[in-house]
Amino acid sequence: MYSIDLTVPDAERTLVLNLGARWHQKYAVWYVPRTLNAQPLGRWLTARAFPNARSNSLWLARVLGTCPWCENSITLHGLILPAGHRTLCPADEPSEDVWEVAEEPSQLFEIEYLSDTLQAALEVHAPTYRLAYSPLLERFCWLNHCRHCRGLIEDDDCALDVGSPLNPLDESMAARIVLQEIRVEFEASCARYSCGVQFLEAMARTGT
Numbered sequence: 001m002y003s004i005d006l007t008v009p010d011a012e013r014t015l016v017l018n019l020g021a022r023w024h025q026k027y028a029v030w031y032v033p034r035t036l037n038a039q040p041l042g043r044w045l046t047a048r049a050f051p052n053a054r055s056n057s058l059w060l061a062r063v064l065g066t067c068p069w070c071e072n073s074i075t076l077h078g079l080i081l082p083a084g085h086r087t088l089c090p091a092d093e094p095s096e097d098v099w100e101v102a103e104e105p106s107q108l109f110e111i112e113y114l115s116d117t118l119q120a121a122l123e124v125h126a127p128t129y130r131l132a133y134s135p136l137l138e139r140f141c142w143l144n145h146c147r148h149c150r151g152l153i154e155d156d157d158c159a160l161d162v163g164s165p166l167n168p169l170d171e172s173m174a175a176r177i178v179l180q181e182i183r184v185e186f187e188a189s190c191a192r193y194s195c196g197v198q199f200l201e202a203m204a205r206t207g208t
């Protein structure tokens with residue numbers, strides 16, 4: 001099954017067709033073929049309309065890992081929001097949804113949308129972290145890519161399990177992670193979100 005996550009106004013159909021999007025007759029949805037780079041189609045992603053996290057800054061986490069496909073050493077990236085960011089608490093009625101200020105930092109996983117301001121910063125600081133079709137999740141997500149073989153690395157393989165490179169088991173593992181502060185106001189939509197980040201204080205810091 002293909003990703004079903006583009007919302008396309010009638011007037012822009014030709015434009016998205018030219019960028020590689022396709023119309024699925026049976027399901028009556030616009031989708032992106034999984035072989036295609038989804039980046040140019042980012043503004044039509046349906047997830048864009050449903051942000052669930054907002055912040056004025058973030059920590060871009062970097063750590064060395066091993067590509068599961070070619071076994072070369074690669075840099076992996078993750079996004080950590082400082083305390084004080086806001087998260088959407090959904091109510092029964094969408095009109096009653098509330099944005100709450102988070103008292104703990106949090107790490108975002110299975111990110112489906114990042115606003116343009118942050119995308120521009122990531123193109124510069126984390127070019128191998130980009131939107132791609134996740135065969136595991138069967139939808140588009142921001143994922144790490146290997147700079148050698150271009151293979152993609154699912155969050156499941158580098159960030160979700162405790163003890164994986166972006167989810168340290170102890171302070172010495174955390175010390176291998178370098179955090180770069182990026183001051184930019186942005187919105188995100190993600191499927192998973194941690195309350196608190198383990199060993200954040202043990203991670204190294206660089207300037208912007």
Ligand SMILES: [Zn+2]
Pocket residue numbers: 067068069070071072146147148149150151
């Ligand atoms: Zn590789």
